[in-house]
Amino acid sequence: MSPTAKKSLNPLSLKERIKVPRQLMPEQPAEVRAHNFSEVNLGYSPELAQQEAIRCLECAKPTCTVNCPVGVKVKEFVELIVIGDFLGAAAKIREDNVLPAITGRVCPQEDHCEGKCLLSKKVKPLGIGYLERFVADYEKRMGTHIVPSVPPTGKKVAVVGSGPSGLTVAGDLIQRGHKVRVFEALHELGGVLVYGIPEFRLPKQIIREQLDYMREMGVEFETDVVVGRTVTIDELIGEEGYDAVYIGTGAGLPQFMNIPGEHFNGVYSANEFLTRINLMKAYKFPTYDEPMLDLQGRDVAVIGGGNTALDAIRSALRLGARKAYVLYRRSDAEMPARAEEVHHARQEGIDFQMLTAPVEFLSDGKGWLTAARCVRMELGEPDASGRRRPVPIQGSEFNLPLSVAVIAIGTSANPIVQSTTPGLGTNKRGYIQASEETQRTTRKGVFAGGDIVTGSATVILAMGAGRRAAKSIHDYLTTGNWETAQESPAPRA
Ligand code: FAD
Numbered sequence: 001m002s003p004t005a006k007k008s009l010n011p012l013s014l015k016e017r018i019k020v021p022r023q024l025m026p027e028q029p030a031e032v033r034a035h036n037f038s039e040v041n042l043g044y045s046p047e048l049a050q051q052e053a054i055r056c057l058e059c060a061k062p063t064c065t066v067n068c069p070v071g072v073k074v075k076e077f078v079e080l081i082v083i084g085d086f087l088g089a090a091a092k093i094r095e096d097n098v099l100p101a102i103t104g105r106v107c108p109q110e111d112h113c114e115g116k117c118l119l120s121k122k123v124k125p126l127g128i129g130y131l132e133r134f135v136a137d138y139e140k141r142m143g144t145h146i147v148p149s150v151p152p153t154g155k156k157v158a159v160v161g162s163g164p165s166g167l168t169v170a171g172d173l174i175q176r177g178h179k180v181r182v183f184e185a186l187h188e189l190g191g192v193l194v195y196g197i198p199e200f201r202l203p204k205q206i207i208r209e210q211l212d213y214m215r216e217m218g219v220e221f222e223t224d225v226v227v228g229r230t231v232t233i234d235e236l237i238g239e240e241g242y243d244a245v246y247i248g249t250g251a252g253l254p255q256f257m258n259i260p261g262e263h264f265n266g267v268y269s270a271n272e273f274l275t276r277i278n279l280m281k282a283y284k285f286p287t288y289d290e291p292m293l294d295l296q297g298r299d300v301a302v303i304g305g306g307n308t309a310l311d312a313i314r315s316a317l318r319l320g321a322r323k324a325y326v327l328y329r330r331s332d333a334e335m336p337a338r339a340e341e342v343h344h345a346r347q348e349g350i351d352f353q354m355l356t357a358p359v360e361f362l363s364d365g366k367g368w369l370t371a372a373r374c375v376r377m378e379l380g381e382p383d384a385s386g387r388r389r390p391v392p393i394q395g396s397e398f399n400l401p402l403s404v405a406v407i408a409i410g411t412s413a414n415p416i417v418q419s420t421t422p423g424l425g426t427n428k429r430g431y432i433q434a435s436e437e438t439q440r441t442t443r444k445g446v447f448a449g450g451d452i453v454t455g456s457a458t459v460i461l462a463m464g465a466g467r468r469a470a471k472s473i474h475d476y477l478t479t480g481n482w483e484t485a486q487e488s489p490a491p492r493a
């Protein structure tokens, strides 16, 4: 732990800071929130935020920043919270992160900033995500945001997909004076942030406000446009005169288990299940009635252990499920979901059946799901992913009565754009090939990033790719140079 040379504005000594406990996030009681879709976490008050902020050790080489995919200057923004300059703290975060109200809520901080916090060698890490969320929400309450005015460059860019990577590209490029139009296949903007992550984790109003801000800055949006069907990339560059195109179409194609009975009524992909809840507004039950998702008194299981699985099963619980199971074929240690979501799900009464996988779905003979035939697992040697391979235990099969099963074992790339864009290179799994530094694809003037390049990842990684792409697109537009583009400094949000 090495303090900085600059005089600290923190009133506590390093020893005193370690003694301050991590401030708990106020939250709805588990037994209450299990029956509503309101946000689980209620947010820090200014006092709690300052009490948490004074725990920061102000390391000379802050590993939190190095481990944040967009390099948020954690030490600097936390110090501004310590002295009560919350708007200054928000501005400091926005230098690197255009969506702090979102990342503060959904980043897997334990894998990024907080995972490398030096405090965690002795005590709990600094609540960086909680603090980020606090300043973003504070800024919103104060109603202070500056709409930058930039002279137009005369260049125009098409962004395909309105998820976090597309929105980041659009936000960065509009601030460099380029005209930007975002094309979205669905009728709502926001990508997984809207159709995947439920209201109780990320209120849709936050995305709407972000979109309003982007509209104020001049970004244009067009929904219900499936690029590759309604219009092709070649048409955007040719007839429609776009100077560059960014593809941020995500990885939304659901994967199935390919086990008997997966076609029965009552078996859903997580994608369909969550889209019905989020976009067809089943979460506003009974105001909006989505008959296919009447789960009152029914037994529901989700298969998988990621954020998607937990979002699906916690939504099912809120829609009235009697029993809500997670069936995961590995153990707690391998679960990819955010630690906080696993903790919250357990508090809410989700039944985690670890080391368990379905091998077949059973029906009533009329095509309706009645049970999952499951097998217990033990962990063997590590597989290609480095995680220990689940191995079925002979003779451990049992039937779990169910009326709804949700498959959340992963997604893959939707091929529409790739298959309609000649010369656009893809890898063997169908993801678009793009440079890691510049997000340039094999087609001149076409850039790509986020899940459509990496496979299903995280919001902040998608945003990081969007940020790199915006720099690279700007460079291409201003120099016309495709081969040896230079990186240029990021805009200030
Ligand atoms: P997306 O968010 O998938 O957006 C792509 C957009 O492109 C979509 O709106 C799609 O409709 C649109 N599109 C696709 N094809 C076309 C086309 N041909 N024409 C026009 N538009 C098109 N990450 C976290 O960091 N924390 C979490 O807590 C978390 N929870 C998650 C929960 C769920 C349920 C899911 C599914 C994912 C979660 N993730 C989480 C992962 C994260 O949301 C993704 O990694 C991230 O959204 C990827 O961003 P993206 O911009 O690449 O793509």
Ligand code: SF4
Residues within 6 Å of the ligand: 067, 068, 069, 070, 071, 072, 074, 097, 103, 104, 107, 109, 112, 113, 114, 128, 129, 132, 460
């Ligand atoms: Fe941490 Fe995410 Fe904020 Fe980066 S953007 S500091 S990883 S919460």
